[in-house]
Amino acid sequence: MTERTVVVGAALLDAGRLLAARRSAPPELAGRWELPGGKVEPGETPEAALVRELREELGVETEVGDRIPGEWPLRVPYVLQVWTVRLLPGSPDPKPLQDHDELRWLSRDELWDVPWLDQDIPAVREVATRLLAS
Numbered sequence: 033m034t035e036r037t038v039v040v041g042a043a044l045l046d047a048g049r050l051l052a053a054r055r056s057a058p059p060e061l062a063g064r065w066e067l068p069g070g071k072v073e074p075g076e077t078p079e080a081a082l083v084r085e086l087r088e089e090l091g092v093e094t095e096v097g098d099r100i101p102g103e104w105p106l107r108v109p110y111v112l113q114v115w116t117v118r119l120l121p122g123s124p125d126p127k128p129l130q131d132h133d134e135l136r137w138l139s140r141d142e143l144w145d146v147p148w149l150d151q152d153i154p155a156v157r158e159v160a161t162r163l164l165a166s
């Protein structure tokens with residue numbers, strides 16, 4: 033049986049815009065943009081992992097909504113799953129506290145202005161199709 037580890041990514045939406053985060057590490061990913069999130073730990077639900085990762089990485093309090101259908105391979109053994117997420121009322125604004133050095137809220141028109149990680153592009157395309165008004 034093949035081991036696989038789910039990496040959860042947030043489609044964090046606010047006022048019709050998507051939050052993109054620029055990775056600061058590791059060197060092979062630094063400078064490229066991704067959906068913030070991280071690995072689901074053993075015994076943890078994907079939703080709990082997202083809330084934890086977003087609190088650690090961005091300092092925000094969030095509520096997880098629906099999963100975007102699909103699953104995208106990262107380097108073995110990781111696969112990316114994406115969930116819609118919104119900021120809870122009163123949450124601080126996101127800040128690049130850990131793993132990232134810049135954040136941007138992207139409107140649909142701006143979505144491809146940042147160099148996403150190659151492996152995130154199909155997931156971002158799916159988010160755009162489903163969630164961002166054209």
Ligand SMILES: Nc1nc2c([nH]c(=O)n2[C@H]2C[C@H](O)[C@@H](COP(=O)(O)OP(=O)(O)OP(=O)(O)O)O2)c(=O)[nH]1
Binds near residue numbers: 040041067106112152
């Ligand atoms: N979070 C996130 N990771 C991604 C995306 N695309 C992508 O290839 N990855 C890779 C980068 C990492 O190798 C892995 C997730 O690692 P991570 O560093 O974000 O997760 P983590 O906080 O749980 O990691 P760790 O430092 O505890 O090991 O998946 C993405 O959109 N979001």
